[in-house]
Amino acid sequence: MDYDFRTIERKWQEWWAQNRIYKAEEDASRPKFYVLDMFPYPSGAGLHVGHPLGYIASDIYARYKRLKGFNVLHPMGYDAFGLPAEQYAIQTGQHPEVTTDRNIARYRSQLDRIGFSYDWDRSFRTCDPDYYKWTQWAFLKMFDSWYDPAADKARPISELVARLEKDGYEDVSAEQWNVASEKEKSDILMRWRIAYQGETSVNWCEGLGTVLANDEVKDGLSVRGGFPVEQKKMTQWQLRVSAYAERLLRSLDALDWSDSLKEMQRNWIGRSEGTELVFRTRCDGREQDVTVFTTRVDTVFGVTFMVLAPESELVPSLTSSAQKEAVEAYLQEVKKKTERERLAQTHSVSGVFSGAVGINPLTGAEIPIWISDYVLAGYGTGAIMAVPAHDSRDYAFARKFQLPIVPIIEGCDVSEQSFDAKEGRMCHSGFLDGMEVKEAIEAAKDYVEAHGLGRRKVNYRLRDAIFSRQRYWGEPFPVCYKNGIPVPLPESELPLLLPEIDSYKPTGEAPLARAKDWNYKGMPLETSTMPGFAGSSAYYLRYMDPHNDAALVSPEAVGYWRNVDLYVGGTEHATGHLIYSRFWNKFLYDLGYVCEDEPFRKLINQGMIQGRSNFVYRIVGTNRFVSLGLKDKYETTEIHVDIGLVHADRLDLEGFRAWRPEFADAEFELENGEYICGWAVEKMSKSMYNVVNPDDICDQYGADTLRLYEMFLGPVEQSKPWDTKGIDGVNRFLKKFWRLFYDREEWLVSDVPATPAERKALHRLIGKEQEDIEAFSFNTTISAFMIAVGELAELKCRSREVLEPLVVLLSPFAPHMAEELWHRLGHEDSVTRASFPEYVAAYTVEDSVTYPVSFNGKTRFTVDLPKAASPADVEASVRAMEQTQKYVGGQQIVKVIVVPGRIVNIVLK
């Protein structure tokens, strides 16, 4: 009986599916464990070998946890709304759902071949009305809530309305509220709702005809499609993520995520402690207060000018009539410039004098107010005090416009550049003179607050999320307009189904505006749709209770499954999905719908698998190709060649000629009769002809080999190149494993007792496997497996006592083979239901004692000896080391002290 992976894998995949082996059900008698993969957006290209890396890792972990007695929830679904399907629809006229269905079917068939232990009964797509009903529901809840800073959580908007009616709130008095019109009331509430509509500067992408979130834009281009993005003021639906900035930052500490990812989130949230300082200003005889934000109030004596952002609403009132023309010209220039510069990535210094002056609140000095695009409207107050001596941006500006530079830190040289460091002793700074910068900051803050000149303020870079997209393929907003006032639809109307439209071609207006009868009881419905992250923000909750028609998730289900214990996915979601999801979860937590404050307890970022591309070298101007070693003799062009035509870097010449018509009469210059190709590690992509399809690997080697090899390649978190060449090693291992059980047709396993050596091999493996799987170190686990199997093969182990646990240990990695052998061992149930602790208990590693050995009281190394060893044995062992191990650096051991409490000390000469 040979190892016939094709038959075995098909057989058990069918059996698992038919018998619902991986079905998860709530079971209060067992501890739960929730293992989740970031669900894929099914693109048209299908899966390449890099995609399943994380899925395989999480599947191994899920299977391992099952063996350890946990009730494991391990679901999979699809992130199905989004731009690519719609872009395709625009090109082909085909409904995005058709493409989406097709892509999902392909993904599913590819996934199924790898032998994952997903509970497919819980699967859904974000574009299913049954699912997006709950995305819309969450939006309604957000619309109907405000963030109460006193309670530090979201509360129903009705509570705010009650307050407004009775006492007013912040700058809205009860009188104002009570006489306000319906429209005015709506506008007032928009200032506090969690989901609100407001005018804001947005990333407008003309190429896609929609606005984009900050994380959907990179280097001034859209992440999807790479179209230029410009800033534009528009009224959009937004989510008040910024209200959660402090909580999102604070609860990061307790999460078991990588430091680099947490750091990325911290930077994205961008907390900075500073001061809001009020400057009196004068312009054409008018006086006005302007508040600036600064983290360096201590430098206020070095302020020599102020700067407003061009988009600041203060600009009109702070422009003098004399400067009006110049300012307007500058504003026009900025508008044009930003688009160009976003692409060019260079920032030239520009600005214009506003004609207004400000008065330094501490010194009384008059300083000019300028307008420049190096100040951002969206951060702080959109106005700054400039301290050119100690801020490089202010310095560059001062230099360009010849504004004074006044250093206020002793001994610093600002003739060439500013001195930005937060260190040194203050000077020319009145009451701050002589202080160190750090104490000066605090002293200045105290002074400002004590004299009513401003107040301490914490600012965040994190902005509210823009939630509207002028696109078709997304969740419709359950909102209609009554006399221009947004009115939410009642929950009973959900889901509000995405309407059919005639054409997907962009016309400048939102596609839904073209839908027939797009109104609710005669009131027009909102025409934008929700962004991609809407559907992916709470999907992990839905898996807990995917068929519930009455709630996103029942209190019972969420009470049992709580949150995700292990989340595996790519690092590219660090500042998008993972922020939005945490926000969304915290919001639902505030309202009592979920019972954990954080959605993902532990997060593993799998690395990327890069492709290994091959090249041929064509002599310029000919159809002649030279082998790698000879290419330097000629002027050549490097051409990507399909890796299917290359074996061990040797080119298949006939295959190459047949590959493309232009190569049909190619000539070759060979080395030792072979054409050697060049190679490089690059991103796996069609255009580089280096894509490896997991289906091909499954055909040729089997899913178990694929799983093992992807893990054996290196640490899961690390990016590494794929090279099919090495796959034979793990494939050989599996065949070897099989041969422990079968010698051709003969079944080898019997009930003979295991020898001590056989047991020892198994013990070591058990210990290693437990340790390494918990640490997510699967490559070393597999190494340990190879060693153990090698040892057992050499020992000709036939004992069921050892071989049966070995199958259990293998099952997370190579589930198909393990299942087959498990059944051949006489079991009827799945190996999934075997109990790992049972085997661990039966095979505990023999106890030994570790003695720490120290020189002069400091532990230097350890000695392992059997438990029964006497102090004399320990001393002998240490002295033996003196000779063989050179541990004591040539110095002679005078005395070895063995303390009863197992501590060994060495006294050196």
Place this chain on the structure above:
RNA sequence: GCCCGGAUGGCGGAAUUGGUAGACGCGCUGGACUCAAAAUCCAGUGUCCCUUAAAGACGUGCGGGUUCGAUUCCCGCUCUGGGCACCA
């Protein structure tokens, strides 16, 4: 520019966190079995010196330091991957 990581044989990568560097796999070399090939198995494989072996010397990006002992800790560089980028 700022903030995180990395750097170990021909290649992917190990090393119990300060204790025999290079586990495991690939590749390569030689051998066994074959008419032959595939498959399988065995042996060797960091570099240098040497006909070979023994023995030795050198070796974890570079330069210093701490230590009996450093891939591991500290200081200063180089290269490289990623994130942020006028955030006051």
